[in-house]
Amino acid sequence: MKVRKAVIPAAGLGTRMLPATKTVPKEMLPLVDKPAIQYIIEEAVAAGIEDILIVTNRAKSAMDDYFDYYPELERRLESAGKEKELEEVKKAADLANIFYVRQKETKGLGHAISRARRFVGDEPFAVLLGDDVMRSEKPVIGQLIEAAEKYEASAVGVQEVATEVIGKYCSVQVSPLEERVFLASDMVEKPRPDQIFSNYAILGRYVLSPGVFDILEDLEPGYGGEIQLTDGLRKLCKREKMVAVDFQGRRYDTGNLKGFLEATIDFALDHPETGDWLRGFLKDKARGL
Ligand code: UTP
Numbered sequence: 001m002k003v004r005k006a007v008i009p010a011a012g013l014g015t016r017m018l019p020a021t022k023t024v025p026k027e028m029l030p031l032v033d034k035p036a037i038q039y040i041i042e043e044a045v046a047a048g049i050e051d052i053l054i055v056t057n058r059a060k061s062a063m064d065d066y067f068d069y070y071p072e073l074e075r076r077l078e079s080a081g082k083e084k085e086l087e088e089v090k091k092a093a094d095l096a097n098i099f100y101v102r103q104k105e106t107k108g109l110g111h112a113i114s115r116a117r118r119f120v121g122d123e124p125f126a127v128l129l130g131d132d133v134m135r136s137e138k139p140v141i142g143q144l145i146e147a148a149e150k151y152e153a154s155a156v157g158v159q160e161v162a163t164e165v166i167g168k169y170c171s172v173q174v175s176p177l178e179e180r181v182f183l184a185s186d187m188v189e190k191p192r193p194d195q196i197f198s199n200y201a202i203l204g205r206y207v208l209s210p211g212v213f214d215i216l217e218d219l220e221p222g223y224g225g226e227i228q229l230t231d232g233l234r235k236l237c238k239r240e241k242m243v244a245v246d247f248q249g250r251r252y253d254t255g256n257l258k259g260f261l262e263a264t265i266d267f268a269l270d271h272p273e274t275g276d277w278l279r280g281f282l283k284d285k286a287r288g289l
Pocket residue numbers: 009010011012013014015016017055103105106107108109111112129130131255
């Protein structure tokens with residue numbers, strides 16, 4: 001079993017980031033100098049993924065343009081001797097084989113994933129949510145792929161969250177297999193306090209067996225009237241083996257304002273052009289200057 005393909009669902013409406021996301025896809029909002037989705041594609045590529053499908057909608061064509069060549073701009077940069085900028089501009093277009101499919105109606109994450117059936121075919125595939133950006137030494141999706149390949153199972157990426165906030169996530173029933181890897185036997189989306197299985201919450205990364213597509217096709221709308229991926233995964237983990245990987249890395253939900261700002265600040269602190277300056281700026285702010 002080898003994971004070669006990835007799906008990035010990016011067809012959500014982004015209502016938590018309005019008004020900016022009225023015309024700019026939230027995945028295209030920059031984290032310092034690159035759009036959020038580029039970090040996600042770089043994570044997939046670093047984990048050995050070759051083919052990537054982005055699930056988009058009619059308001060997201062800025063994404064396909066971004067991952068394309070732009071000859072007029074490239075010629076201008078070349079004649080101005082702006083080699084670094086030219087390299088960066090071209091790099092985005094050469095990152096991976098990127099494919100697109102439109103989710104014609106915004107019917108939920110499970111529905112978005114089901115649009116990938118023809119692209120995926122009959123092999124396991126990675127899923128990286130378009131607004132969950134990770135910072136880690138080893139690519140987070142690579143950590144999941146390793147466990148999925150070892151156990152010949154689907155895998156969900158989890159981390160422990162506080163009891164007060166687990167109700168915002170999907171809580172997973174887990175039993176230990178090895179350090180940081182669990183068997184996942186059940187899960188519940190946005191649990192009430194009496195429904196919590198554990199404090200392990202699924203956070204934006206999955207490796208799924210193609211068996212999920214039959215399940216998604218038959219699913220009724222769930223929480224919020226949407227076809228929920230979690231409802232499909234709940235059925236999948238009862239039919240086939242699924243592991244939960246407590247991944248190493250920091251996850252940012254860039255689909256909400258605070259997560260977006262946290263990512264912006266952390267990435268800017270690490271960036272060679274902005275790190276020292278931002279540290280000084282924040283110190284001055286903290287001193288009330
Ligand atoms: P979110 O829950 O973040 O929803 O979706 P959203 O619509 O993008 O944002 P808000 O809540 O309105 O601010 C999680 C992931 O699923 C994708 C989103 O693009 C995001 O990557 N998604 C969601 C779809 O692709 N299609 C959908 O119908 C719903």
